Amino acid sequence: MVMLTGSPALKVQVMCEGIRYTAALGQATQHSMPNYYPYRFKEGEHDPTGRGITTIPYLINTADGTEIRILGNGDSPWHVEGDLAKGYVLIDDRSGQTVPIEFEPLRPWLTQKTSDGMPFSQAGITTHGDMLVINVAPGCEYFLHKQDGVSMRCSFCAYGAPDERTMHLGQKTGQVEIPPPTLDRMCEALNAVIDQTEIRHIYLVGGSLTDARKEGERFLQLARYVKTINTRRIPVALGCGSIPDDLIAQFHAEDLVQHVCFNLEMWSEPLFAKVCPGKNRFVGYARWIESLETAVRYWGRGNVYSAMVAGIELEPEHGLEWEEAARIALQGAEDLCSRGIIPIYSLVWPVGGRTRSDFHARIRSYFETLSAGYHEIRKRHGLSVSEGFMCHRCAYMQLECDMDRTEAVVA
Numbered sequence: 001m002v003m004l005t006g007s008p009a010l011k012v013q014v015m016c017e018g019i020r021y022t023a024a025l026g027q028a029t030q031h032s033m034p035n036y037y038p039y040r041f042k043e044g045e046h047d048p049t050g051r052g053i054t055t056i057p058y059l060i061n062t063a064d065g066t067e068i069r070i071l072g073n074g075d076s077p078w079h080v081e082g083d084l085a086k087g088y089v090l091i092d093d094r095s096g097q098t099v100p101i102e103f104e105p106l107r108p109w110l111t112q113k114t115s116d117g118m119p120f121s122q123a124g125i126t127t128h129g130d131m132l133v134i135n136v137a138p139g140c141e142y143f144l145h146k147q148d149g150v151s152m153r154c155s156f157c158a159y160g161a162p163d164e165r166t167m168h169l170g171q172k173t174g175q176v177e178i179p180p181p182t183l184d185r186m187c188e189a190l191n192a193v194i195d196q197t198e199i200r201h202i203y204l205v206g207g208s209l210t211d212a213r214k215e216g217e218r219f220l221q222l223a224r225y226v227k228t229i230n231t232r233r234i235p236v237a238l239g240c241g242s243i244p245d246d247l248i249a250q251f252h253a254e255d256l257v258q259h260v261c262f263n264l265e266m267w268s269e270p271l272f273a274k275v276c277p278g279k280n281r282f283v284g285y286a287r288w289i290e291s292l293e294t295a296v297r298y299w300g301r302g303n304v305y306s307a308m309v310a311g312i313e314l315e316p317e318h319g320l321e322w323e324e325a326a327r328i329a330l331q332g333a334e335d336l337c338s339r340g341i342i343p344i345y346s347l348v349w350p351v352g353g354r355t356r357s358d359f360h361a362r363i364r365s366y367f368e369t370l371s372a373g374y375h376e377i378r379k380r381h382g383l384s385v386s387e388g389f390m391c392h393r394c395a396y397m398q399l400e401c402d403m404d405r406t407e408a409v410v411a
């Protein structure tokens with residue numbers, strides 16, 4: 001059994017257990033960045049809004065700069081008290097522990113518009129902490145394909161459907177090029193954000209194309225554009241899917257990005273095939289890892305990353321207990337690190353299994369064991385997360401940067 005201490009322990013606990021609604025949390029919405037997921041009151045929970053659903057803040061920061069995404073949960077032992085003038089505290093009902101917190105503020109750009117009237121919040125950028133994410137073509141073609149009746153989208157993905165949320169960006173299925181007006185609006189929004197808050201990382205992401213070469217070409221267009229507008233030379237990470245080697249070389253030759261992150265999501269071929277059927281069908285597991293190795297040859301060890309979804313393998317359909325899931329994930333961490341690739345684990349809750357009495361406990365045990373074990377693996381391989389790629393001020397649901405600041409205690 002692994003126990004974390006300090007900020008990482010608090011972060012895992014609050015990420016896994018969430019925060020329940022209080023008047024103070026609701027009031028904080030007035031001056032805080034809003035959460036993308038609304039708070040849904042559970043059956044029987046006191047609902048002062050009378051609507052069953054309400055907006056809550058997105059992110060909290062503790063005094064040492066640890067950033068934590070807020071998950072609304074009416075069953076949580078954690079709640080928030082206080083106000084903007086006196087300050088806010090996060091309280092654990094069980095122990096009475098109180099933690100001073102601040103909310104990620106509501107910056108002016110979130111309510112401002114481009115010169116042709118589009119809200120900046122719809123211009124293809126988001127932020128968390130000091131990271132700015134550019135996503136001007138979020139629609140993912142995997143949503144449009146099925147095999148034997150099974151959708152090719154990744155099983156955990158709720159954000160890549162090409163629908164009305166992507167129309168205002170001018171994204172059309174089958175069209176590779178990003179419309180120039182879309183890029184210009186994004187540029188206006190980016191400049192406003194950079195003027196209003198300190199941004200230390202830029203991350204280029206987007207939906208997948210079934211043709212990896214075309215996907216690479218779209219990202220080349222985007223990265224070339226960003227290079228022209230990124231006058232402060234903020235480090236840029238390439239967050240596309242696995243693309244052909246000659247295109248990877250091109251990004252490097254033109255010095256378009258400083259870090260690369262092709263998201264494998266899931267270690268072990270059988271789990272990858274089940275969780276990411278589109279990536280498996282249109283790229284393939286071995287090719288995905290091969291492209292990460294190619295990137296290591298160009299950018300070097302420690303500059304190549306792969307986001308992983310941690311916890312989704314606890315879905316009942318995979319038949320895994322948390323110990324086995326953690327063992328497989330750690331095996332993957334060892335393998336990827338030995339190739340100079342740094343996996344970054346984001347906690348993703350399984351949808352099924354909520355009736356189990358140990359639902360929260362097993363996710364927490366899994367994630368703590370994985371985080372502590374992985375920290376040791378990274379240390380052994382001499383790999384640390386580059387300050388240019390991400391840091392504890394933007395890692396809102398990942399633990400690597402927090403672990404690098406605090407040692408795990410193995411009991």
Ligand code: SF4
Pocket residue numbers: 140141142143152153154157158159160206207208
């Ligand atoms: S590749 Fe997977 S995670 Fe990414 S947008 Fe498509 S379905 Fe979602």
